[in-house]
Amino acid sequence: MANIKSAKKRIKVTKTKTERNKVQKSKIKMFTKNIDALVKSGKKDEAKAMLIDATKAIDMAASKGIYHKNNAARKVGRLQKAVNKIS
Numbered sequence: 001m002a003n004i005k006s007a008k009k010r011i012k013v014t015k016t017k018t019e020r021n022k023v024q025k026s027k028i029k030m031f032t033k034n035i036d037a038l039v040k041s042g043k044k045d046e047a048k049a050m051l052i053d054a055t056k057a058i059d060m061a062a063s064k065g066i067y068h069k070n071n072a073a074r075k076v077g078r079l080q081k082a083v084n085k086i087s
Contacts, residue, residue, distance in 0.1 A: 024061045028075070031057060035079055044086040051083050 031054035038047035062072035
C-alpha cells in the first residue's frame with residue numbers, strides 16, 4: 001500500500017478511470033455483438049442504425065484514449081464492411 005499522499009490519490013484516480021474504461025469497452029462489445037446478430041438475420045436498416053451509434057461510441061473511446069486510433073478505425077471498418085455485405 002502506498003504511503004505518500006500523491007501515490008494514494010493516483011491509486012484512486014486509476015481505479016476510477018479503469019471502471020469508466022470498462023463501461024465504455026463493454027458498451028462497444030455489446031454494439032458489436034448486436035450488429036453481428038442483425039447482419040446474420042439480414043436486418044439491414046436496423047444494423048445501419050446501430051452502426052451509427054457504434055461508430056460514435058468507438059470514436060469517442062478513441063478520443064479519450066481507451067482505444068488507439070488505428071484500433072478504433074479497424075473496428076469501425078469491420079463493422080461497416082459487415083453491414084454493407086447485407087443484400
